[in-house]
Amino acid sequence: MLPEIGHFALILSLFFTVALAIFPMWGAQKNIPALIALARPLVWGYFVLASISLFCLSWAFYHNDFSVVYVAKNSNSMLPWYYRLSAVWGAHEGSLLLWIWILALWTAGVALFSRKLKKSDVARVLAVLGFVSIGFLLFTLITSNPFERTLPYFPIDGRDLNPLLQDFGLIIHPPMLYMGYVGFSVAFAFAISALISGRMDSSWARWARPWTLLAWGFLTAGIALGSWWAYYELGWGGWWFWDPVENASFMPWLAGTALIHSLAVTEKRNAFKSWTLLLAISAFSLSLLGTFLVRSGILVSVHAFASEPERGIFILGYLIVVIGGALTLYALRANTLVSSHRYKLFSREVLLFCNNVLLVVALAVVLLGTLLPLVHKELGLGSISIGEPFFNKLFSYLYIPFALILAFAPLIRWKQDKIQRVKKDILLGAVATVFTLALCYFTYSIDNPWTLVGVGLALWVAIMTFVELKSNKQIAKLPMSHWGMVFGHLGFAVMVIGIAMTTFGSVERDVRMKAGDQVELSGFTFTFESIEQVQGPNYSSHLADFTVQGGDKTYELHAEKRFYPVQKSVMTEAGIDDGLMRDLYVALGEQIDDDYWGVRVYVKPYVRWIWLGSIFMCIAAVFCIADRRYRHVLSWRSSADKATSQA
Amino acid sequence: MKFKLIIPGIFLVFCGFFYSGLFSDPMNIENVQVERQFPSFKLKDLMDDSIEYTAADVKGQVTLVNVWGVWCVTCRIELPFLTQLRQVQGMRIVGVYYDNAADAVFGDVDINQTRKEVVQMLGQYGDPFVFNIYDAKRDLSLDLGITGAPEHFLVDVDGTIVWHRRGDINPRIWQDELAPIYQGLLSKQAKGAN
Numbered sequence: 124m125l126p127e128i129g130h131f132a133l134i135l136s137l138f139f140t141v142a143l144a145i146f147p148m149w150g151a152q153k154n155i156p157a158l159i160a161l162a163r164p165l166v167w168g169y170f171v172l173a174s175i176s177l178f179c180l181s182w183a184f185y186h187n188d189f190s191v192v193y194v195a196k197n198s199n200s201m202l203p204w205y206y207r208l209s210a211v212w213g214a215h216e217g218s219l220l221l222w223i224w225i226l227a228l229w230t231a232g233v234a235l236f237s238r239k240l241k242k243s244d245v246a247r248v249l250a251v252l253g254f255v256s257i258g259f260l261l262f263t264l265i266t267s268n269p270f271e272r273t274l275p276y277f278p279i280d281g282r283d284l285n286p287l288l289q290d291f292g293l294i295i296h297p298p299m300l301y302m303g304y305v306g307f308s309v310a311f312a313f314a315i316s317a318l319i320s321g322r323m324d325s326s327w328a329r330w331a332r333p334w335t336l337l338a339w340g341f342l343t344a345g346i347a348l349g350s351w352w353a354y355y356e357l358g359w360g361g362w363w364f365w366d367p368v369e370n371a372s373f374m375p376w377l378a379g380t381a382l383i384h385s386l387a388v389t390e391k392r393n394a395f396k397s398w399t400l401l402l403a404i405s406a407f408s409l410s411l412l413g414t415f416l417v418r419s420g421i422l423v424s425v426h427a428f429a430s431e432p433e434r435g436i437f438i439l440g441y442l443i444v445v446i447g448g449a450l451t452l453y454a455l456r457a458n459t460l461v462s463s464h465r466y467k468l469f470s471r472e473v474l475l476f477c478n479n480v481l482l483v484v485a486l487a488v489v490l491l492g493t494l495l496p497l498v499h500k501e502l503g504l505g506s507i508s509i510g511e512p513f514f515n516k517l518f519s520y521l522y523i524p525f526a527l528i529l530a531f532a533p534l535i536r537w538k539q540d541k542i543q544r545v546k547k548d549i550l551l552g553a554v555a556t557v558f559t560l561a562l563c564y565f566t567y568s569i570d571n572p573w574t575l576v577g578v579g580l581a582l583w584v585a586i587m588t589f590v591e592l593k594s595n596k597q598i599a600k601l602p603m604s605h606w607g608m609v610f611g612h613l614g615f616a617v618m619v620i621g622i623a624m625t626t627f628g629s630v631e632r633d634v635r636m637k638a639g640d641q642v643e644l645s646g647f648t649f650t651f652e653s654i655e656q657v658q659g660p661n662y663s664s665h666l667a668d669f670t671v672q673g674g675d676k677t678y679e680l681h682a683e684k685r686f687y688p689v690q691k692s693v694m695t696e697a698g699i700d701d702g703l704m705r706d707l708y709v710a711l712g713e714q715i716d717d718d719y720w721g722v723r724v725y726v727k728p729y730v731r732w733i734w735l736g737s738i739f740m741c742i743a744a745v746f747c748i749a750d751r752r753y754r755h756v757l758s759w760r761s762s763a764d765k766a767t768s769q770a
Numbered sequence: 771m772k773f774k775l776i777i778p779g780i781f782l783v784f785c786g787f788f789y790s791g792l793f794s795d796p797m798n799i800e801n802v803q804v805e806r807q808f809p810s811f812k813l814k815d816l817m818d819d820s821i822e823y824t825a826a827d828v829k830g831q832v833t834l835v836n837v838w839g840v841w842c843v844t845c846r847i848e849l850p851f852l853t854q855l856r857q858v859q860g861m862r863i864v865g866v867y868y869d870n871a872a873d874a875v876f877g878d879v880d881i882n883q884t885r886k887e888v889v890q891m892l893g894q895y896g897d898p899f900v901f902n903i904y905d906a907k908r909d910l911s912l913d914l915g916i917t918g919a920p921e922h923f924l925v926d927v928d929g930t931i932v933w934h935r936r937g938d939i940n941p942r943i944w945q946d947e948l949a950p951i952y953q954g955l956l957s958k959q960a961k962g963a964n
Contacts, residue, residue: 419788450777454775497787
């Protein structure tokens with residue numbers, strides 16, 4: 124019964140979103156208060172129905188209702204309850220439902236926290252969000268219904284969740300990522316609404332900014348979690364692979380990063396309007412593009428869902444309507460929004476513009492690198508593959524100007540500044556950077572020039588961030604968003620140090636070992652102590668104990684090789700001793716014969732800093748959102764009036 | 771205003787590629803080896819260090835080159851059928867032996883052990899090979915763009931690769947793909963000889 128209720132709720136919510144897309148928008152255009160007032164109740168209805176739907180599917184998983192096809196395919200009665208719940212988003216159909224629920228959540232959030240906005244503007248924003256939802260609801264109901272039953276004959280037990288996904292990382296990685304992807308729909312809706320109404324001012328940016336920052340924070344967390352999960356779960360010691368689907372999540376992140384900076388200019392200086400709108404449209408469009416790439420089976424990727432062309436065509440049609448429509452609207456209407464603000468060549472505006480240009484170039488690199496193999500093949504030019512070397516090289520080059528500018532841009536004033544004013548600070552920062560880098564060079568004997576460039580510029584960014592902080596007269600009185608910037612930039616520096624050190628400093632060895640064998644790796648002695656068979660709840664496993672001797676300390680590592688009988692698959696659980704300065708990593712390979720095992724050992728310096736940097740960035744987003752001025756925003760119109768009267 | 775319409779325009783072009791991409795299998799890697807010359811090489815015989823082969827040994831007669839190894843289960847399964855092809859069709863089949871363990875850091879590969887395993891496997895499942903090239907350092911495999919074993923290359927008299935397959939040869943593949951091409955090449959070879 125409950126799956127049917129869930130299905131019915133989903134169908135009903137489709138009607139709500141159709142109504143939401145039509146009536147409030149019509150009301151806002153024709154100025155009919157009764158229709159405008161419909162927006163919020165429709166949103167509440169949509170949110171409640173989507174929640175019921177998600178709850179019903181979760182319930183079916185929790186109670187092992189294998190008469191539901193989706194549950195039978197992705198769960199098993201032996202699965203612990205928390206994995207049964209996270210299995211809801213373990214495959215295509217359920218993850219779409221989660222996507223829809225999150226979209227409903229963001230829509231409800233906008234409806235709830237926009238009481239001070241002008242009613243007709245809220246109506247437009249909510250209507251756009253409703254319009255976006257229609258596509259996903261139709262897609263789910265027509266091509267990917269998670270509530271489909273297999274009655275009267277249903278399996279006694281389910282086919283189990285993919286063992287790769289039976290992990291804490293997976294419980295939270297997709298919801299975080301979807302919060303980010305879907306969150307950009309709010310900025311998108313604000314942009315479309317501004318294009319339709321033809322009005323966009325700094326208070327528009329003030330409204331759109333916290334939502335964008337929140338989405339960006341979630342996306343950052345989602346990507347970082349995915350990277351961390353791959354690192355400890357896949358057993359090859361990597362944290363980023365430039366896989367098409369990773370790229371699909373990285374593109375909206377780059378666009379989002381550009382957007383939060385460009386929004387700052389629009390909010391504070393009333394400039395870059397048209398550019399900001401384009402970025403707001405792009406960030407969400409790239410999220411949708413990512414969805415298409417993952418769910419259509421068009422690219423080969425570890426993340427790709429099993430797929431049928433029918434689904435691909437549906438999403439493609441949806442992309443053309445939403446992205447094509449938005450971009451056309453932008454092309455036709457953006458010129459009505461004129462940025463009248465003037466600034467000189469040496470000003471923060473120009474530096475932020477450079478930041479945006481570099482981020483967009485990076486975005487173009489990822490976009491082309493991801494799609495070029497497809498285009499190349501469809502043109503009949505043969506298969507090509509674009510991978511790590513291409514991306515690593517171009518990103519290394521792009522990083523240099525990006526970090527150089529990023530470091531001192533916060534010191535520069537809006538509108539117009541003089542080099543004389545900041546010369547002393549920059550000189551101080553440069554001297555400190557060279558000194559610190561020399562110190563690092565001699566302590567770690569870094570011999571790779573790219574490591575030096577990476578670490579050197581990261582130090583430059585970090586040191587200049589402190590220099591900027593010091594240059595403020597009253598640090599205690601700085602607004603929260605300033606601290607957000609400080610943390611965001613420090614996070615970037617920390618992450619780059621992690622990337623540079625681990626990319627060039629990691630050492631690894633593949634060895635054949637039996638219990639009692641030892642292997643040496645960059646000053647650490649790995650000893651294979653013993654191996655035994657253990658039984659888990661839904662798997663059997665070989666558990667190997669290692670001890671690692673380094674300096675005067677001994678560490679214990681446990682590497683595991685699990686066999687999941689239901690799906691007949693083997694999983695690696697790497698043994699990791701994590702430290703701020705280095706990770707010790709042991710992964711169990713294949714059993715070679717009775718006694719011998721293939722074993723992979725790594726020493727990875729500073730790899731934790733990659734995720735530490737991401738945590739800093741998430742904190743940065745929280746700080747920015749917590750800024751007082753977002754809590755004291757007046758209505759859209761009246762604050763705009765105030766702004767003009769002040770000018 | 772007009773030039774901004776380029777943006778949705780570019781997007782639509784991409785959508786065109788997406789649409790055509792939906793109907794082509796991403797796993798189907800288009801072949802870049804076909805119609806190329808078989809790469810030149812100089813490698814030893816798997817069984818006898820004193821014999822050395824070059825690309826000339828693959829030319830001169832229509833030849834099927836089979837990349838295989840004792841560690842490869844699919845290779846074992848196709849051995850009887852390949853042997854049948856040699857016996858019934860008189861096909862000239864040359865093996866390129868891909869040693870899976872050779873690259874590992876586990877120390878030197880014991881060639882005698884490999885030879886013992888090869889002899890045992892070919893004795894048990896059938897021996898389709900005229901000879902086996904031992905590609906210890908994978909130079910040839912790299913030039914051929916090998917992604918795994920088994921892989922097959924059908925080489926024409928003049929040393930051109932005419933057909934390439936990743937995966938096994940079974941009766942169905944023989945019927946549908948290989949036989950027409952092979953027989954076409956044979957009749958061409960016969961004409962050339964006359």
